[in-house]
Structure formats: C-alpha cells, structure tokens
Amino acid sequence: MKLVIADYNYSSWSMRPWMFVRYHKLDIEIERLMFESQELRRQMERSFSNGKVPVLIDGPIEVWDTIAILEYLNEKFPHSGGWPESADGRAVARAVCAEMHSSFQGLRSDIPMNCRRYFPSYEVGERAKKDIDRIQHLWRYCREKFGHQGPWLFGNFTIADAMYAPVVMRFRSVDVDLDEVSQAYCKTMNESEAVREWLQHAQQESHVFDEDELDWPSELL
Numbered sequence: 001m002k003l004v005i006a007d008y009n010y011s012s013w014s015m016r017p018w019m020f021v022r023y024h025k026l027d028i029e030i031e032r033l034m035f036e037s038q039e040l041r042r043q044m045e046r047s048f049s050n051g052k053v054p055v056l057i058d059g060p061i062e063v064w065d066t067i068a069i070l071e072y073l074n075e076k077f078p079h080s081g082g083w084p085e086s087a088d089g090r091a092v093a094r095a096v097c098a099e100m101h102s103s104f105q106g107l108r109s110d111i112p113m114n115c116r117r118y119f120p121s122y123e124v125g126e127r128a129k130k131d132i133d134r135i136q137h138l139w140r141y142c143r144e145k146f147g148h149q150g151p152w153l154f155g156n157f158t159i160a161d162a163m164y165a166p167v168v169m170r171f172r173s174v175d176v177d178l179d180e181v182s183q184a185y186c187k188t189m190n191e192s193e194a195v196r197e198w199l200q201h202a203q204q205e206s207h208v209f210d211e212d213e214l215d216w217p218s219e220l221l
C-alpha cells in the first residue's frame with residue numbers, strides 16, 4: 001500500500017492521512033512528490049484524483065479523498081482505533097471531521113500551512129478569527145465531553161486528531177490567542193513523535209511554493 005503526498009512544508013491535506021499512518025507506524029510506503037514537479041504531474045495524470053493529493057494506492061484500488069483514505073486505513077488496520085469507542089463519541093468525531101473537511105475557508109486561505117515559517121507581525125483578520133473561535137469551541141467540547149482518557153480530542157488519538165493536525169501547524173506560524181484547553185491540545189500535537197517527524201521532513205525541504213507564502217516578514221522556525 002502506498003500513500004502519495006506533496007510537500008511536507010505546505011501540504012495540509014497530505015498531513016492528515018500521513019499523521020494516522022505514522023502515529024500508528026502502519027506498514028505503508030510514503031511517496032512524497034513536490035508541488036509543481038514533473039513527478040507529481042505524471043502521477044496526477046495516472047490518478048483519478050482530479051490533480052489532488054493525498055492519494056492512497058492499494059493494488060488496483062485508488063482512494064483520493066482524505067476522509068475516505070482515513071476510513072480505509074481504519075478498516076484495513078482495525079487495531080488503530082480510528083474512531084472513539086462510544087457511539088456518541090463516534091458521531092461527534094465524524095461531525096468535527098466533516099466540519100473540518102467542508103469549512104474554515106477563512107483560516108485556510110488567510111493562514112496557509114507553512115511549517116518552516118513564523119510571521120511575528122501577522123495580524124489575524126476577522127474571518128480567520130471567526131474560524132479560530134469555532135475551532136476552539138469544537139476542541140473544548142470534544143475534550144470536555146469525551147477526552148478524559150488521554151490528551152487527544154477523544155482521549156486516545158483518532159481520525160479527528162489527524163484531521164486537525166494541520167490547523168495546529170497553522171497556529172504555530174502566527175500569533176493567535178488560544179484558550180487553555182486549546183493551548184494544551186496544541187502542545188500535545190506539537191510534542192507528538194509523529195508531528196516532530198513531519199516537521200523534520202519539512203525542515204529538510206527547500207522548495208518554495210509561492211501560492212502558500214504569506215507576504216509578511218517572517219522568521220525561520
């Protein structure tokens with residue numbers, strides 16, 4: 001089985017299934033192809049994914065949507081506990097994942113994921129602020145209602161944490177005011193072995209993808 005992703009530094013959708021694979025150390029090959037490269041273009045011509053990563057390839061099967069990839073991995077590796085054990089927890093986890101998938105356009109377009117850079121003077125705009133408030137509300141809700149058995153949204157690491165990992169990376173790049181629960185959650189994410197591994201890969205890349213660079217003074221992280 002192979003997971004095709006793009007730049008560690010920039011590709012937020014790639015990070016989600018990658019996190020799940022690496023958190024659980026699943027035996028899956030990772031192929032990283034840089035944005036704008038010939039190799040990625042060639043792979044995309046062969047793929048059914050409409051030019052987008054991530055793509056999971058398992059023999060004749062290709063899965064090209066992040067949630068579908070995570071569901072597939074959870075089915076193929078049932079020990080990974082992709083969803084919470086309780087029916088209530090599963091329903092809420094699916095809702096927060098769906099909301100991540102379909103929402104937060106303000107945050108996503110105003111603060112692109114850029115793991116190597118910190119923008120000290122960046123001023124967060126109103127639409128991103130609204131999304132950040134909603135995300136903190138979701139995190140508090142999950143942590144308070146379902147998070148008693150561990151530091152992740154539903155206690156143990158689930159698909160929901162994989163889905164929100166790139167949000168935490170965005171919050172590393174700019175100064176955002178976070179409540180205590182959200183700060184603790186970001187700390188858990190940033191200190192996890194999988195995120196540290198992702199960031200090391202991002203540090204080793206030098207490719208600059210102009211589309212995802214903010215036009216503000218920045219420092220290297």
Ligand SMILES: N[C@@H](CCC(=O)N[C@@H](CS)C(=O)NCC(=O)O)C(=O)O
Binds near residue numbers: 012051065066
């Ligand atoms: N709906 C897709 C979204 C994937 C996506 O937008 N991927 C971005 C990379 S982070 C991409 O491939 N962008 C290239 C493009 O749009 O040409 C999923 O859930 O996996």
